[in-house]
Amino acid sequence: MIGLVQATEAIKLLVGFGEPLIGRLLTYDAIGMNFREVKLRRDPNCPLCGQNPRIKDLSIHMEGAGGQVCAVGDDGQGAPAASSAPAAKPGG
Amino acid sequence: MKTLREMLAEARRVVPEQGPAELKAQLDRGEALVLIDVRDPDEYRDGYIDPAVNISRGFLEFRVASAAADPNVPIVLYCQTGLRSVLAAKALKELGFTNVTNLAGGYQRWVQSGLPIAKDSPLNTDQIQRYSRHFLLGPIGEKGQRKLLGSKVLLIGAGGLGSPTAYYLAAAGVGTLGIMDGDRVDITNLQRQILHKTSDIGRPKVESATETIRALNPDVTVVPYPVRLTVDNVEEILKDYDLVIDGSDNFETRYLVNDACYLQGKTNVHGSIFQFEGMATVFAPDRGPCYRCLYPTPPPPGLVPS
Known part of the structure; x- marks a missing residue:
């Protein structure tokens, strides 16, 4: 289901029509068979795309770059969402 | 009269x-x-x-x-x-x-x-027939089909998410599909990873994916990458593509895809699933949030099953 949503979004973006899922998170629950849409906002404190980005290259991903390859040092500015780990995980 | x-x-x-x-x-x-x-x-x-x-x-x-x-x-x-x-x-x-x-x-x-x-560059007779149902769709038409045939999409992962995505993009006539996955086909994959067959067990996933796609649509050029995405290969690989589709199964890769896409100005069509739940969104640089806006930090190890 999710893979098909991704394929559809890709086709829309490549051809250039429709409303892409930018700033919207579509969630899918197969058991209840529910789709929900959550609005997403840009985080002005985002270390990558925020107002004062700290990530300007991929060095953060290099081995030995402070333990966790993808984590950004905690500066106390993390949005509340930081505490809620993503519910969805492996594509597998 | x-x-x-x-x-x-x-x-x-x-x-x-x-x-x-x-x-x-x-x-x-x-x-x-x-x-x-x-x-x-x-x-x-x-x-x-x-x-x-x-x-x-x-x-x-x-x-x-x-x-x-x-x-x-x-x-x-x-x-x-x-x-x-x-x-x-x-x-x-x-x-x-x-x-x-x-x-x-x-x-x-x-x-x-x-x-x-x-x-316009001519479509051949087979293509005119193959994509004729797209021509009937106003927003796609022959012009849109030409765009698709000229497009290059990189798929990260040829597993549960990448399988249906690759199938549908190949059927739709996306001209170049890069497929990246360092894994080999395992029997436990086959109940959902529809790019691969029983006879593919033990083969690199990108190999069976390439075969499946070529058999479906000869218009598609498949570029297989039988490796895991790393900080050392991501920039070089990404730069050739118009769009990236993240169907990876781990947080390290998702952050890496997110950061590399943002820094190169590429749109990232993100998806993830876990058991019966899934989610999808599009991260378009500076037109909306990125993965780090959504998840500023990865979950602590052990919180999420692998």
């Missing part, structure tokens, strides 16, 4: 006409107008007036709304000599389109006036 001449005269009384020079000037000024070529698709393929869309006379009333949603938008119709299109324009007026003009002398007079024409 009316003669053809009477019908044309009647249409000309209600449909204003304009000449090629006048249309050219309007187009050059960038005026908002919808230009429709009402000839048959094979005539359009031989050359048309840019940026005309092709809706042949027989389908005009059925499909005009896909080109002109607003009935008050200025519409200019043309055919080869201006006869079919004047009748077509009258029909559109009767449908309620208020601002319809006919190009006097049609495409022929446009060409004779020495004005520029456009001609």
